[in-house]
Amino acid sequence: xxxxxxxxxxxxxxxxxxxxxxxxxxxxxxxxxxxxxxxxxxxxxxxxxxxxxxxxxxxxxxxxxxxxxxxxxxxxxxxxxxxxxxxxxxxxxxxxxxxxxxxxxxxxxxxxxxxxxxxxxxxxxxxxxxxxxxxxxxxxxxxxxxxxxxxxxxxxxxxxxxxxxxxxxxxxxxxxxxxxxxxxxxxxxxxxxxxxxxxxxxxxxxxxxxxxxxxxxxxxxxxxxxxxxxxxxxxxxxxxxxxxxxxxxxxxxxxxxxxxxxxxxxxxxxxxxxxxxxxxxxxxxxxxxxxxxxxxxxxxxxxxxxxxxxxxxxxxxxxxxxxxxxxxxxxxxxxxxxxxxxxxxxxxxxxxxxxxxxxxxxxxxxxxxxxxxxxxxxxxxxxxxxxxxxxxxxxxxxxxxxxxxxxxxxxxxxx
Numbered sequence: 072x073x074x075x076x077x078x079x080x081x082x083x084x085x086x087x088x089x090x091x092x093x094x095x096x097x098x099x100x101x102x103x104x105x106x107x108x109x110x111x112x113x114x115x116x117x118x119x120x121x122x123x124x125x126x127x128x129x130x131x132x133x134x135x136x137x138x139x140x141x142x143x144x145x146x147x148x149x150x151x152x153x154x155x156x157x158x159x160x161x162x163x164x165x166x167x168x169x170x171x172x173x174x175x176x177x178x179x180x181x182x183x184x185x186x187x188x189x190x191x192x193x194x195x196x197x198x199x200x201x202x203x204x205x206x207x208x209x210x211x212x213x214x215x216x217x218x219x220x221x222x223x224x225x226x227x228x229x230x231x232x233x234x235x236x237x238x239x240x241x242x243x244x245x246x247x248x249x250x251x252x253x254x255x256x257x258x259x260x261x262x263x264x265x266x267x268x269x270x271x272x273x274x275x276x277x278x279x280x281x282x283x284x285x286x287x288x289x290x291x292x293x294x295x296x297x298x299x300x301x302x303x304x305x306x307x308x309x310x311x312x313x314x315x316x317x318x319x320x321x322x323x324x325x326x327x328x329x330x331x332x333x334x335x336x337x338x339x340x341x342x343x344x345x346x347x348x349x350x351x352x353x354x355x356x357x358x359x360x361x362x363x364x365x366x367x368x369x370x371x372x373x374x375x376x377x378x379x380x381x382x383x384x385x386x387x388x389x390x391x392x393x394x395x396x397x398x399x400x401x402x403x404x405x406x407x408x409x410x411x412x413x414x415x416x417x418x419x420x421x422x423x424x425x426x427x428x429x430x431x432x433x434x435x436x437x438x439x440x441x442x443x444x445x446x447x448x449x450x451x452x453x454x455x456x457x458x459x460x461x462x463x464x465x466x467x468x469x470x471x472x473x474x475x476x477x478x479x480x481x482x483x484x485x486x
Contacts, residue, residue, distance in 0.1 A: 072188040074485035075179050076477030077217075078230070079172065079193065081143045081255030081290060081329075082444060084108045085471055086179045087478025088187070089486050094478040096471060097182040099175055100124055105470050106175070108255075109140045110167050114158035122174045130370055138370050141290055141329030142168050144256045146209045147198040148330070155333060165216055172220035189224035191481040192217055193473055195257035196229050196284025226484065229282055230254070231261035231442075233476030238440045238467060239265040240479070246437040247280075249427065249462070251455050252473065253420070253446040259284040260423055262431040273483075281430035285423045287416045289380075289445035290329050295412040297327035297376045300402040301391060305363060306347070306356040313350055319343075322360075327376075332369035340364065359396050371395055379404050384447050410450045417454050424458045438463045442472040 076087040076094075085105045087096045096104035100123045111126035112118045114135045121129050130138040137157055145151050145164055154161040180187050198209035210227060217225040231250035238248065245266030252259045264278040272278075298307065302323040309318045322340055325331040334340075341364050348357040363369060375391050382389040383406045391402040410417075428434065439455055439462045446452065447469060456464060468475070 072224070072485040073183060073185055074189045074191070074481035075176070075187045075222075076191045076233070076474060076479070076481040077172070077175065077193065078233075078471075078474035078477055079143055079168075079213075080108055080473075081141055081257075081288060082108060083255075083470055084171075084175060085474035086175045087474050087481070088179050088183045089478060089482045090183060092486075094475070094482050095182075096474060096478070097175075097179040099178045104474075107140070108142060108171065109138065110142070110171055111139070112137045112157050118157045118160070120170055120174075122171060127374075131374070137333065139164075139167050139333070140370070140373075141256070142171065144290060144330045146212060147205065147286065150330060151209075151212060165212070169216045169219040172217060176221050187222065189226070189481070189485045190217060190222045191477045191484060192225055192227050193230040193233055193477050194227045195254075196231065196259040196261070196282045197257070197286070200284075200286055224485075228477060228480050229259065229261060230473045230477075231259040231282065232263065232279060233474075233480060234440060234442045234467075234472040235261060235263040235265060235476065236270075236479050237472045237476035238465075239270050242266055242270075245269065247433065248438045248440050249424075249436045249459065250440045250442065251424075251446060253288065253441070253443040253448075253451055255289040255443075255445065256286065257284055258287045258420055258423060258443075258445070260427040262427055262433065262436060280433065281427050283423045283427040283430065285419050287419050287423075288443075289377075289448075291416055292380055292409075292413050292445065292448065293329065293373060293376050294324075294327040295416070296380055296404060296409055297372065298323065299408055299412040300379070300404045301372060301376060301393065302327060304356060304393070304400065304402055305360040306351060306353065309356060310352045311347070311350040312352055318347060318351070318357075322364075326363065326369045326372065329373055332373060335364060335369055336367050359400070362396050368396060380409065380448070383409050384449060406449070413448075413450065417450055420451065421454050421458060424455060428458075435459055436462050438465055440472075441466050442469055444469055 099106045106123035109126040111121045199205040231252040262280040307323045351357040379389040379391040393400040
């Protein structure tokens with residue numbers, strides 16, 4: 072069977088193909104093997120869908136349309152049954168996921184020069200924490216969407232186990248490793264025995280000692296940084312004149328989280344924002360909120376916050392540019408502020424590491440293999456290093472390790 076390994080990520084995605092005895096990542100955008108998980112419906116072109124960087128560029132350039140990003144996150148929420156409004160119609164959010172998946176399948180088939188029969192689809196250890204039935208439903212939904220995208224046979228592999236398979240390709244000795252896959256929507260941990268001799272074995276179940284996962288990722292970090300640094304400039308934390316009550320938080324929270332930004336652009340939300348503006352103690356700030364809602368600047372804020380977060384991985388201070396809202400407007404952010412904003416999420420990561428060690432019944436590991444874009448956040452690596460001080464910290468490709476591992480598994484299952 073002609074097979075692929077598909078890493079559908081919250082922020083970025085990649086797909087690999089099996090060609091004979093070799094595996095390779097398929098070019099999905101020009102010669103790039105990674106693509107932003109984004110879809111833009113261009114209203115001027117009868118809702119024509121654009122994907123990846125083309126989608127992002129269309130939005131940033133001011134094309135009239137609807138940008139969708141962070142779609143993977145909705146699989147485990149009530150948003151899975153929602154629709155999104157286009158120029159003259161609405162479509163289910165699930166259809167948007169299937170369209171994006173189909174786009175990458177076609178790119179992979181173009182690279183392979185033949186139809187793809189089967190896919191090993193990555194999945195987080197937990198779509199839904201503490202609810203096995205809901206977790207199973209999320210996987211079933213993703214499987215159905217993969218079928219809708221044109222795959223004949225669909226199977227799944229935990230994303231950190233896939234990353235372990237990729238790491239094992241270069242292993243020169245036997246090791247006990249913990250994979251820490253910190254992505255855009257989830258953080259997943261697996262403890263696996265790997266080595267040159269073990270990778271020749273057809274049955275590897277006994278080598279996987281434990282898996283844990285939590286719904287913590289880069290989109291949560293973005294949301295918290297936005298709520299801490301940006302939303303106060305739009306009125307969050309202010310008061311209402313008559314009632315001496317704090318500003319309502321719900322619209323700010325939705326603007327700060329990738330999957331819910333588009334929910335803010337309704338007549339009801341705008342009407343409520345105008346009423347809040349009328350009663351605000353600091354109307355100059357709520358005026359900015361009205362600008363964001365009427366001009367649909369929510370994703371521009373999210374991109375700016377994400378850029379600020381990335382800047383804070385290398386520097387102590389960052390300025391989040393907001394001049395498109397108001398001339399010379401910018402939000403100041405520091406690494407200390409960011410670390411404080413994500414403190415609760417860091418504790419959840421710490422608990423996930425403890426849980427994984429306990430499930431594996433080990434005190435430590437030889438190596439921690441860090442992967443996923445959000446693993447680059449200094450505070451994240453620090454938490455994991457504190458819990459496993461004797462382990463070597465290693466990295467591969469932060470954005471492609473999972474895709475490569477899934478493709479290796481596709482070769483093993485279907486080659």
